Amino acid sequence: KQPSRRRSGRPARRPATMEKARPLWANPLQFVFACISYAVGLGNVWRFPYLCQMYGGGSFLVPYLIMLIVEGMPLLYLELAVGQRMRQGSIGAWRTISPYLSGVGVASVVVSFFLSMYYNVINAWAFWYLFHSFQDPLPWSVCPLNANHTGFDAECEQASSTKYFWYRKTLNISPSIQDSGSLQWEPALCLLLAWLVVYLCILRGTESTGKVVYFTASMPYCVLIIYLIRGLTLHGATNPGSGIGGLVPFELEQLANPKAWINAATQIFFSLGLGFGSLIAFASYNEPSNNCQKHAIIVSLINSSTSIFASVVTFSIYGFKATFNYESCLNKVILLLTNSFDLEDGFLTASNLEQVKGYLASTYPDQYSKVFPLIKNCSLESELDTAVQGTGLAFIVYTEAIKNMEVSQLWSVLYFFMLLMLGIGSMLGNTAAILTPLTDSKAISRHLPKEAISGLVCLLNCAVGLVFTLEAGNYWFDIFNDYAATLSLLLIVLVETIAVCYVYGLRRFESDLQAMTGRTLSWYWKIMWAGVSPLLIISLLLFYLSDYILTGTLQYQAWDASQGQLVTKDYPAYALAVIGLLVASSTMCIPLVALGTFVWRRLRRGDPAPVA
Amino acid sequence: MWWLLFFLVTAIRAELCQPDAENAFKVRLSIRTALGDKAVSGEPAKEYRINKVVFLWSVKISPNRRTRKISHVLLCNITQRVSFWFVVTDPTKNYTLPADEIQSAIRMNRNRINSAFSLNDQTLEFLKIPSTLAPPTDPSVPIWIIIFGVVFCIVIVAITLLVLSGIRQRRRKNKEPSEVDDTEDKSENTITIENGIPCDPLDTKGWHINDTFMTEDERLTPL
Numbered sequence: 001k002q003p004s005r006r007r008s009g010r011p012a013r014r015p016a017t018m019e020k021a022r023p024l025w026a027n028p029l030q031f032v033f034a035c036i037s038y039a040v041g042l043g044n045v046w047r048f049p050y051l052c053q054m055y056g057g058g059s060f061l062v063p064y065l066i067m068l069i070v071e072g073m074p075l076l077y078l079e080l081a082v083g084q085r086m087r088q089g090s091i092g093a094w095r096t097i098s099p100y101l102s103g104v105g106v107a108s109v110v111v112s113f114f115l116s117m118y119y120n121v122i123n124a125w126a127f128w129y130l131f132h133s134f135q136d137p138l139p140w141s142v143c144p145l146n147a148n149h150t151g152f153d154a155e156c157e158q159a160s161s162t163k164y165f166w167y168r169k170t171l172n173i174s175p176s177i178q179d180s181g182s183l184q185w186e187p188a189l190c191l192l193l194a195w196l197v198v199y200l201c202i203l204r205g206t207e208s209t210g211k212v213v214y215f216t217a218s219m220p221y222c223v224l225i226i227y228l229i230r231g232l233t234l235h236g237a238t239n240p241g242s243g244i245g246g247l248v249p250f251e252l253e254q255l256a257n258p259k260a261w262i263n264a265a266t267q268i269f270f271s272l273g274l275g276f277g278s279l280i281a282f283a284s285y286n287e288p289s290n291n292c293q294k295h296a297i298i299v300s301l302i303n304s305s306t307s308i309f310a311s312v313v314t315f316s317i318y319g320f321k322a323t324f325n326y327e328s329c330l331n332k333v334i335l336l337l338t339n340s341f342d343l344e345d346g347f348l349t350a351s352n353l354e355q356v357k358g359y360l361a362s363t364y365p366d367q368y369s370k371v372f373p374l375i376k377n378c379s380l381e382s383e384l385d386t387a388v389q390g391t392g393l394a395f396i397v398y399t400e401a402i403k404n405m406e407v408s409q410l411w412s413v414l415y416f417f418m419l420l421m422l423g424i425g426s427m428l429g430n431t432a433a434i435l436t437p438l439t440d441s442k443a444i445s446r447h448l449p450k451e452a453i454s455g456l457v458c459l460l461n462c463a464v465g466l467v468f469t470l471e472a473g474n475y476w477f478d479i480f481n482d483y484a485a486t487l488s489l490l491l492i493v494l495v496e497t498i499a500v501c502y503v504y505g506l507r508r509f510e511s512d513l514q515a516m517t518g519r520t521l522s523w524y525w526k527i528m529w530a531g532v533s534p535l536l537i538i539s540l541l542l543f544y545l546s547d548y549i550l551t552g553t554l555q556y557q558a559w560d561a562s563q564g565q566l567v568t569k570d571y572p573a574y575a576l577a578v579i580g581l582l583v584a585s586s587t588m589c590i591p592l593v594a595l596g597t598f599v600w601r602r603l604r605r606g607d608p609a610p611v612a
Numbered sequence: 613m614w615w616l617l618f619f620l621v622t623a624i625r626a627e628l629c630q631p632d633a634e635n636a637f638k639v640r641l642s643i644r645t646a647l648g649d650k651a652v653s654g655e656p657a658k659e660y661r662i663n664k665v666v667f668l669w670s671v672k673i674s675p676n677r678r679t680r681k682i683s684h685v686l687l688c689n690i691t692q693r694v695s696f697w698f699v700v701t702d703p704t705k706n707y708t709l710p711a712d713e714i715q716s717a718i719r720m721n722r723n724r725i726n727s728a729f730s731l732n733d734q735t736l737e738f739l740k741i742p743s744t745l746a747p748p749t750d751p752s753v754p755i756w757i758i759i760f761g762v763v764f765c766i767v768i769v770a771i772t773l774l775v776l777s778g779i780r781q782r783r784r785k786n787k788e789p790s791e792v793d794d795t796e797d798k799s800e801n802t803i804t805i806e807n808g809i810p811c812d813p814l815d816t817k818g819w820h821i822n823d824t825f826m827t828e829d830e831r832l833t834p835l
Contacts, residue, residue, distance in 0.1 A: 131756035131763075150742040189760065196767045203774050339640065342693035346644035449782065451775055 022087060023206045025285050030210040032295050034282050035080075037217040038429030039272050039303045041422050042122060042394070048271070048307040049314035050389035051263055056254030061308070063255070063264035068304050071536050072268040074528035075493060077296035078500060079274060083283025084292050085512050089436030090277030093284070094496075097504045099601075103593025104495050105437060108277035110586045111488050112433035115276065117461050118480040119430060120198065121468040123423040124190035125395065126416050128170055131190075133412035140165035141403035158564025162400040170395070173559045174471040177575055181471020188469045195462040198427050202435065202454050206285050209428055216425035221306075223418035224313055230411070231316030236323025262543055265536060271303060275489040275496070278429035281436035288516045293525075314393070321401040322383035329378035340371045390481075391474075394419060431457065475575075478556060483579045487544055488586035494537045495590055501530045554579065629686040629699045635708040637715075640695040642735040715741050 025031045052060045086093035091105030132139050143156035143164060151157070156164040167173050174181045201212040254260050273279065283292060327350070334348045341360060348356055357375075361368045388397050402411045431454070438453050439445050445453070468477050500509055506529065510521045554576065557566040571579070629636060690696040699708040718725065718741055726732055 127760075127763075128756070131759045134759060135755055193760065193764055193767065196764070196771065200767055200771050200774070203771065204778065208774070338693065342691035342695055344644075344692040345642045345694060449778075451778055 023285060024287060025206055026210055028286075028290055028295070030206075030213060031282060031286055031290070032298060033213040033217040034209065034428070035279065035295065035299045036302055037213045037425030038278055038282070039299055040217070040220065040306045041271075041273075041426035042419065043267075043271050044303065044307040045310045045314070045419075045422065046391075046393045047389055048267060049311040049318075050393065051267055052311050052315075055257065055260040055263065056251035058250045059252065059254045060260060060264065063261045064268065064304070067261070067264045067268045068300060070528065071265055071533055072272055072304075073297055073300045074525055074533050075269075075274050075497070076272050076279065076300050077293055077525060078497065078529055079279040080283040080292040080296050081509075081513055082496075082500060083280035084286045084288065084290060085509075085516055086280075087284050087288070089284060089438075089440045090280045090433065091437040092440050093280055094499065097499055100594040100597050101495070101499050101503065101590075102597070103590040104492055104499065105277065106593055107488065107492050107586045107589040108275060108280075109434055109437055110589060111485050111492070112276045112278065112430050113461070114480060114484040114582065114586070116427060116430040116434065117465050118468060118477055118484070119423070120194045120427055120461065121187075121191060121465055121473075121477060122391070123194040123197075123420060123427065124187055124469075125170060125391070126419040126423060127190040127193055128187060129395065129399070130413065130416040130420065133409055133416060136409065138399075138403050138408055138412060139169070140399050141408070155561050155564055158562075160400065162396050162403070163564070165399070166391075166395050167559045168561075171474050172471050173474055175560065176558050176569055177472050177475040177556065178572055179472055183466060184469050184471065184473075187473075188466055191465055191469060192462060195458050195465075197424060198431060199454060199458045201424065201428055202431050202458075203451055205435075205439075205450055209432065213425065213428065216421045216428070219421045220418045220425075223414050223421075224306075224309060226414060227313045227411075228309070228316070230405070231313050231320070234316060234320040234405070236320045262540065265540055267307075268304075269493070269537075269540070270485075270489070271307065272300060273426070273429060275492040276430065276485075277433035277437070281432040282429065284436060289518065291517060291519070293517075293519065317398060317401045318384065321397065321404075322380060324401075324404050325383050326378055326380045329376055333375055333378060336371065336374060340367065475556060475558070479571075479575060479579055480582070484582045484586075487541070487548075487583050490537055490541045490544065491587050491590070494534060494541065497529060497534045497537070501534075506530055629688040629697060629708075631689050631697050633697070633699065633708075635711045635714065636697045636699045637711070637718075637741065638695060638697050638739040640693060640737040640739065641731070642694075642737075 025034070052058075054060075055063075082093055082097075086096045088096065089105070090108040091102055094105040095102035140162045143152035143161045145151070146153050153164070155168060159167070170187065172181070172184050200208075202209055286292065330350050330353065334350075334353065337343065337356070337360065338345060338348055341364065343356075361372075398415060399412070402408050402415060405411050434457055435450075435454055438457070439450055448456075467473060470476075500506070506526060510526070513519070513521055554571050555568050556571060558569045559565075560567045631638070686701060687696050687698050700714055701708050718738055722733070726736055
């Protein structure tokens, strides 16, 4: 009998602790767009083209697609299914599966926290470049003048104007990680703006996020299509051996290279954003009857095809940039020879250069030997060989190509706006992974409204993220980028798969899904979840661990202002300690929480049983 | 014909104007680069170009000096590149004017010299005279700060609106159930009067609950 029944005819007041209905996506399309917006991020644009170039162009697609089918789709489906079934954020979902395994959820939240701390700095840089794109000429296209206005700044001359703008004007980078330097107020302002924009999007939960993702998911494709059309019509984009030609070669021997397969597996894994808890969070806002199998397949296919699409664009940009640099190099050599030998202006062209060089060498040997060391050997192949990834690709290589296009301001604005959309889309997922467990927890949501929780999380992340706006900030950024999420995620997803298949029970999960969606689970998924995917993850883990152990000291690339290029340095001890802490703080959550739950339960069992 | 004249002039003053002579400067013209397809090609055209250059040159070379005569500027070693050496002599043509003066005169009037020939610093080079590069025009407030300020204000306004509307919505939701309950309380507490006789309000004294009727937990179904 309910103790709240009252004796008068008055209707009972609604009990204060009644559950509010869980917010839902307004329609399944919002959910799909949210997942696409989260999964399609900067990695598709700046990591996949690099991998293609390193591992034999078109032949990289073979391990990539195989890994997609064997690893990507099953794991994505698993996470979406768990989220949709448990209808809670990562901590709550794993607690439901087994109270000892809620550490997996905690680890996911910790990793998401690290990720959102450093990921939004990229959005800050994108804002910085975007705001600077409204100038004529673009600030990274010309070097600034030196003190007495007779020439260009020395550092800029050594490097290039785009590298100078990135390393000096944007980052104001210090020579090593030990020189922390001061806080740079310009990137700090941009970081603040980036967090405000993220807060604006997540402020109302699925209500606001659901509408924003329509835009953040679709807009990058518009820009990519525009860039594809422009890129293919650029001079040098379709040269054989450059541009699109980069994707055409099919080197079968690369298929035998284990590194290609490992990188394909890693790329699929991280590109889909598994293990952060974002997918579980998004799926928890679904209707229970939602067909998440179909959505998992759609999202993973769209993610991979976007990577391939972005590579085509990137390769055409590469081709254009390489051809442009090659031709400038040739022009410099022509000018040098024309001036040294007082030849008629316009006599030397690219076609007769070699002949004339031979003629000059034989006719004026002394003079030629004086000039010879200054003549650079211009080679299109060496220009194309520079494979770049990461922030270097996005902010140096692309800007260098853009500054040589006509109406460069327009292309620049489009490009950085696209980067922003990709980055903010991923940030929505990251923050959802942190906020959903917090808002699910009754202890917190009873005292604070949703807006306040989001605000506090954003404020905390912004405050810690200011570290990345120091002069040495980019070095810390690289540490977080390389170590915060890599090893821990592999472990988290491995434990997730084992938890669902063996702790919760695959049959039980299968019947849950059937009851929830009305569809039977195909044998393919069962084999993948129970056997193939865990084995794959274990092999990836072993590879990475052995790689770290064999490498010895960890090193990083530091910018040397006097030489105008990157040099390799060793990490100091405290940086190594931070790296260890990053990895340990997330991975240790799993055993620690399991141990803690075990101890807690033993203590509770010791007490007399509480009144039910 | 001019060509012969110059030969004559330069031959007379050959000792004053020589490559690497004291106070001599080398000039380099890249006419084809400057004019592109519009450049006239061929020998007579080249002659014409050099003469035009030299003539205009001499008029402009030292505007703050007494020497304004064409013969005070001596040219030598004209090459196919189109480059040549020149010296500026004093009216007596006995000695050349010091390099510093020439250098400062050219640096100050570089723009006028360039525009007279429709060339720029790259196509009309004076070796050993570094050109003063034009500093980029910096507006008083950098453009990016203006755009940043605009976007920042828009975002702050949008956040404030959303937060305020959220607070208002929550306040409305909190008021509703209590309002609904209040009206029901009131309706239960007011004494209904029919035909002047007050009906006794439902009274809790001495009641027994009849369980068969009170099976529902709530009279009102939740929304």
